[in-house]
Amino acid sequence: MNTKYIDLINQTYDFPQEEFTLNTASLEFHGIDLMELVEEYGAPLKFTYLPKISDNIGRAKNWFAEAIKKHEYKGNYNYCYCTKSSHFKHVLNEALKNDIHIETSSAFDIDIVENLKLEGKITDDTFVICNGFKRDQYVKNITRLINNGHKNCIPIIDNYEEIGLLSEGIKGKFKVGIRIASEEEPKFEFYTSRLGIGYKNIVPFYKNQIAVNKNVELKMLHFFINTGIRDTAYYWNELVKCLKVYTNLKKICPTLDSLNIGGGFPIKNSLAFDYDYEYMVDEIVNQINITCDEADVPVPNIFTEFGSFTVGESGGAIYEVLYQKQQNDREKWNMINSSFITTLPDTWAINKRFIMMAINRWNDEYERVLLGGLTCDSDDYYNSEQHMAAIYLPKFKKEKPLYIGFFNTGAYQETIGGFGGLQHCLIPSPKHILIDKDADGNITTKLFSNQQTSEQLLNILGYEH
Structure with missing residues (x-):
């Protein structure tokens, strides 16, 4: 028996x-x-x-490199680590061995970035993508980082007031992104994410607050799905809507050149786990390529934000x-x-x-x-x-x-x-x-x-x- x-x-x-x-x-x-x-x-x-941290970063980079080569994609790929998944120094030290970038979500994250810069783990060439609702100390810290020469710090605008708050303290020109307020899955208790700006409001927001501000340069559109990157009708539908916003915005905003497909990969939660990472990466790159070609706009540089998948x-x-x-x-x-x-x-x-x-x-x-x-x-x-x-x-x-x-x-x-x-x-x-x-x-x-x-x-x- x-x-x-x-x-x-x-x-x-x-x-x-x-x-x-x-x-x-x-x-x-x-x-x-x-x-x-x-x-x-x-x-x-x-x-x-x-070592598993570096291993997973390497896997993701290889999947995107293969898809970019296969589809003759003209943009670059940038891997970002979401520090909120684990802020520990030993985690960041291991992750940063792999030529990656950082995504932050609160004020003290910037202090960690500055600490890592002092140790030479991060340079001014490292992208620091600042997500989250920004008030007071977070705005001050972002301002300090940019004013001290970190031009690749990109605050992602979460609400209509943040452009004004950042402009008050930042000296000279600075880059920003806009977060799309994606629609949540039908089973969620609410319809639209509390984070970001609605699909229909992004182009008007750009015209009213960014295009008229000579010191602000829009570089990135940020697309985040709370349930992560999964092969579902919901995910592909939201991605298509996001790409339509990107192509419409690109036609009137020549500085826009990056798309951040936030929302991470799932990780193994069972010995029976089955997920085709390579297929998902391949199809994402393919969909972006097709949509931009049909709209006759250049493809964006792709950013991903992987937290759980990294650590x-x-x-x-x-x-x-x-x-x-x-x-x-x-x-x-x-x-x-x-x-x-x-x-x-x-x-x-x-x-x-x-x-x-x-x-x-x-x-x-x-x-x-x-x-x-x-x-x-x-x-x-x-x-x-x-x-x-x-x-x-x-x-x-x-x-x-x-x-x-x-x-x-x-x-x-x-x-x-x-x-x-x-x-x-x-x-x-x-x-x-x-x-x-x-x-x-x-x-x-x-x-x-x-x-x-x-x-x-x-x-x-x-x-x-």
Whole structure:
């Protein structure tokens, strides 16, 4: 009988996969023995596998290079990293090894840009695309960056007042983009995005506020879809509407030369994940080419803003199952030694599912379980996988510790969870490990942050000693 956990995985998924392999009875991730990681650092722990960041950037650049060559596309491609996905220095340092550009969303992002410039990681040639609703400090910081010589800083206009606010402080000419307020999917609670300017209002806005201002040069049209770049009728319909706006605007605005197709690629959320990245890139480039040719306007330079796609698949979390509670005839609760709400907040906030597998004991029999976190909140649980309505893990045995891993968690979880701050029920943040490769290709590990202590949390709360 096929009753072992390894049998379940083999009959459910195509396994092993590029990043997941098995070493006897324990899991490896990109060749990293995860049980060795647990034995060295303990659990719970989080980790970031830095080489995956460069790997994904390289993949996307290659897809666009191939599509541009195939369709004889006359514009350039620029890869931007959305810092909001993960602001950590080790992430930016790794990403910036790959000749990329930066997308910001708030005032303090500009401070990070200036810090990276001082270290030579960013130059004046690096595009800094400034998205978000701009008030006060964000406007001041953008103004400072441009006035200090960063001419490739492009604020993306989100509302009608921002041109005036920026013009008050910026000395001389500066470049801007306009964000299109795209229409959301029918299932959304609202019809039009709160961000940007409506399709029908963009040309009048350009004529009334930009064309008459000798210091402002429109360079970019920014198109963002909240649900990301997906092969759906909704996405292609919005792209066609965006391209019509671009071609109409280009005919009256000769300085416009770039199209930012914001909205990222999806990342792997299951061992059954299936997405044809190359097809999507090829078709996007093809559609832009065709539309511009029909309108008899030059094709734009293409910008993309990839956040989760850049950093998401580099992250992971490992927990130990502490105890099993049989609550009724059907429900067995495996209690982990941390909290989902605090360490993987998207599982609680938006019901997001990550790849989840046992780290060890793959040759043991499996059982159906629910996973519970340590907080006293009834929502602190994880009860299904992306393509299964249940969770199956090796059977709980008190004398044989069981470790479980969640993978591709590298985007947003630390910032949404409030890294370094208070945690729900004062459950401490776990230690965080950075994993890299040296010049010879050998795996190296380094402790980035220790598990939070009670002293740290008490100091935040005002209980100073």
